[in-house]
Amino acid sequence: MAGFISRGFTGHRRVSEDLAARLPPGQYVERGFPVLTAGPTPHIETSDWKLRVDGGVGKPREWTWDEFHELPFETIPCDIHCVTKWSKLGTSFGGVSVDTLLDGAEPRGEYVVQYSYGGYSTNLPLEDLTGGKAWVVTEHEGERLPREHGGPARMLVPHLYFWKSAKWIQGLRVMDHDEPGFWEMRGYHNYGDPWKEQRYWTD
């Protein structure tokens, strides 16, 4: 539809050039942190919480809340991009790198399904979780991660649309094949690169 102009539209929410350069196509800057969840918000006590690395691995791993907090913890400054069009720029999370979690697990597949308390799941290639690109986080901007944003712990994969960062993370299942997750089966793109605007199946 090249050439189409919306009659009378000028755009009054434009942002400065430096912010615009950080904004993927079709996104707008949101100062808040909207909540988007497909069902009721799960409630997980940290005393019941466990995080697993399982599936196609040589050595399955599991951490309790206390054990998880003995792992190297980092602060991750990032921009996040939600497929519903908002982007939150210059935010930060605190958590543990997936590289640390996979260390010693001996993954034997090229794909991973993130699975969550409450039943949510999302899939991605293993290589999108390694090399300092993904974390399990328990803090947002220095505060404990609120329950509605996935607390006690969620995934953070900021280079993909944010539905690829599962809230209420329970485990990472290494797979020898790609298996579409919750939204990937219901219309959203299998990979979800915001810079290529991969929102839906046909994008």
Next chain:
Amino acid sequence: MDGLTPAEVRAPGQWQIGTVTSIKPETPRVKSFRIALPMWMEHLPGQHYEVRLTAPDGYRAQRSYSIASSPLDAGGIELTIDRLEDGEVSPYFHDVVVEGDEVEVRGPFTSYFVWRGERPVLLVGGGSGVVPLMSMLRHRRLTMPDLPMRLLYSVRRADDVIYADELGEDAVLTFTREAPDGWTGHVGHVDPDLVAQVAASLMPGTAFVCGSDGFVEAATKLLLGSGFMEREIRTERFGATGQP
């Protein structure tokens, strides 16, 4: 391939230029836009379309809007748009768009917050969260009027009631700020008594809840407390600045 009949490229996924054929003011800040589509296809009640605005210099803004019409309402869609003061797309629709204007859209998209004929069904809407629920209600009225489906609709005041002329016995309203004169129904936020009254005949069933995050959070808690199964409660939440 020579022997095959060429098939027209169809939505979803394709951007297309629709034409606004009618505009209906619903409330002081909400209007419904009927948009005729050259590549119209049936949607599922609850699905949404994307709207893309392009300025002369190429600057663009995109938003998603729920479809309000039934899929039997062929040839186009109705989008009901809440005017957000600090918005970029909704004020354009309210202040600029007139009948006959062209708008760029694509859809319909996603298949979770959709009604596929499950029964019974409880719809719970807060404010403009009623929009996708109205698609379900309208579709049920056109296809299975006897199917048990009720709408519980929370609004602030009489001025805020969208689709006021279409709400019949299958809709129960509550006014959270100010009820109209002579109102004998429920007043205040959705509470356990109101849920029990509206949902009693609809359990076990499926619930669709749409509104602000605070509204959805409160309503889903009440539904869980009244006996709805967690997996039978589907929600759609607006972002912090309002309609998604």
